[in-house]
Amino acid sequence: MTFNSLPAYQEAGDIASAGDLAIEMGYDPGRHWEAGDLPVDVFTLGDFQSSFGAQEMNLDLVSQLSGLDLEGLRIADVPFLQDKSLAEVVKAVPALENFTLKEVPAIAEVIDFDLSATLGEMIEADHFIGDLNFSELLGDYSVLEIPNLDLTEFSEFQNWKETALSEVPGLGDIGFGKLSQIPDIFSGITATHDMTYGPKEHTKTRTKRSITGSNSDGFSVQCVQERGCAHIELSGAGNMHGAQWIAGGSKEGQQIVNGGEGVLGVVNGGKEPTGRLPFGDTVKIVLDKTDESKGTAEFALYFRYCYRGFPDLGCTPYFLGPVPMPVLNSKEKGMVVTGFLDALGGITSGLEMPKAWEKLKPANSQEINDIMGKYRPRGSGGSGSLCGKGPGGVDFNALAEAIHSIESNVSGDPYTVPGGLYVDGGPYGYPNERGYALGRYQYMSYREDVVAIISATPGGGAFLEKTFRGQQPTPAEIAKYFPPKEQDKLFVEDQSRTIQSLLDKGYSGDRILEILGQMHFGGGDVLRNGTLDSTSVSDGYGTLSLWDYGQATKKSYHKNVGTSKCGQATGDLQSPTVGYKPHSPFNPNGSGGRRVHKGVDVGGNFGDPIFAADGGTVTVDDHGDVSWGLHVIIDHGEFKTLYGHMSNVFVRTGDSVAKGDKIGAIGSSGHSSGPHLHFEVIGPGEVRIDPDSVIDWDY
Secondary structure (H helix, E strand, C coil): CCHHHCCCCCCCEEECCCCCHHHHHCCCCCEEECCCCCHHHHCEHHHHCCCCCHHHCCHHHHHHHHCCCCCCCEHHHCHHHCCCEHHHHHHHCCCHHHCEHHHCHHHHHHCCCCCCCEHHHHHHHCHHHHCCEHHHHHCCCEHHHCCCHHHCCHHHCCCHHHCEHHHCCCHHHCCHHHHHHHHHCCCCCEEEEEEEECCCCCCCCCCCCECCEECCCECCCCCCHHHCCCEEEEECCHHHCCCEEECECCCCCCEEEECCECHHHHHHHHEEECEECCCCCCEEEEEEEEECCCCEEEEEEEECCEECCCCCCEECCCCEEEEECHHHCEECCCEEECCCCCCCCCHHHCCCCCHHHHCCCCCCCHHHHHHHHHHCCCCCCCCCCCCCECHHHCEHHHHHHHHHHHHCCCCCCHHHCEEEEEECCCCCCCCCCEEEEECCCCEECCCHHHHHHHHCCCCHHHHHHHHHCCCCCCHHHHHHHCCHHHHHHHHHHHHHHHHHHHHHCCCCHHHHHHHHHHHHHHCCHHHHCCCCCCCCCECCCCCCEHHHHHHHHHHHHHHHCCCCCCCCCCCCCCCCCCCCCEEECCECCCHHHCCCECCEEECCCCCCEEECCCCEEEEEEEEEECCCEEEEEEECCCCEEEEEEEEEECCCCCCEECCCCEEEEEECCCCCCCCEEEEEEECHHHCEECHHHCCCCCC
């Protein structure tokens, strides 16, 4: 049962006015309805402030309980906002008045004002602007384009008690069972803010019940006495009673803990503020400030940066912050969101991070960018492309041609060449296990990475078993189960790892090329067993020694440097995604009363691949732009293409890319209402071209 499922009234009726009590109640529950009226239009939020706490709900909670699509919800589709002025909304939404116009592009696009001014300063300077109707002004924009609007409790808006249930999108679709559970919806994952303590606390005694810390140190890190520990003491059920949430940071009374993992774990000295992870591992919640005299606590968000592509560089500590989050602030006897006391900082609580928080993530620090520049392969990104350069400036295309000229220099398609049969200790444990060399680079079918690639293809398991039993694969089978793009992708990843390890050992220049050739033939044991440069260790045909392999690789590499067709535009653009079409139209001049949109928005899931629409040169790979977030611009000669809101960028400025190369992944960075790709085609004179006119989206 939901409010929307209730039938219409069969006859007219009334609820008597509360008279003078209405002043004390804050609204008058008196009303009249006619036969045919719907209960969802008659009942108001004020009627349910005691039963399910309607005043404490917000659009984000409603969407989680009802399935309402917040990304597609326009401001004009929210009835309770239609009579509100801009000033009313700015005052109601937590911290909105402190955002600058530059940080809220939706408002900046419809109001001509100083972009560096805050919304509060703008309204104070021009009351006419504040009196503008919020919904009429911004009706075509998503509610997620106004920071914190979806997180604002209904009680923050004027006259909320008189708001009909039907005026709140999605509220009428929530089952009564869920509504009755709302007072307890955070049971076990919230606590009561009991007492507040300043930075001088615990300078002589240890804390005993800390529930804050990090993934590295655990979430019961006690106070370092000499620093003092500002904190709040909590009350609640079980172990929550008497628990202590300690302030995090480097100031007086704040605590720092170890954090991060992998190569990126060294950023910020491997340190982060103590805190908890109730909304998952994307953002850390940190107690930023306590005021003992007022009994209040202020919380902030800290973000981290992870790189899970090739190579896997791990994650930085949570140090990108603080980003104040007033909606989490508390006062004594108020509620604090803690998440389950699960030894993981509340990460298993199942609370979804509000989508609006993602775009508050600060830009990457220079330290992060420096590490990414050192370790991330140029132009690869696991795309299956040989364009660009790897560690040490090695040209992938020239290296691939050098290895191919030795391993599979035959007539026909080298990617489908079946090589020799070799007996080795493979992963499947068959008697007399063996395998075949496959394709352009003659990778063995029993290699774990080759097995993983082929096994992911339907029928691949049977194909592998065939090679393990000594049955030679056909060219057609190799093309099907180990296609060229996967061979090139593996080659780029394999060689990048090897090159970086050689650089770390002090090798450089042509010496790296020689060793690469020898290791491709002889494996990692070439460096470990003392056979490097051996003239006595040869291939199975007795024609080439290890030393010969190294010299041939070096010679062929230099012959092929500069011969790649990478970066060459075809003039025929393909879709930058697979399986998705634009859902937000091209509108470069803001015609029809709709917002200015110089490209199209293409849907997708977080992490889905983004491909170069054509060959060209990367001219921008920005990791900190306020509006587009992580984005790439590719110059194709007569025109350029822009790819915005990415979650990961696999190319860098100066890289050459081929049409169809994977250049990044879909995300929601910058000013974005959710995961999608903003895509632009830019012609001469920076004139935007409608992507629909030059791309077949059914690609």
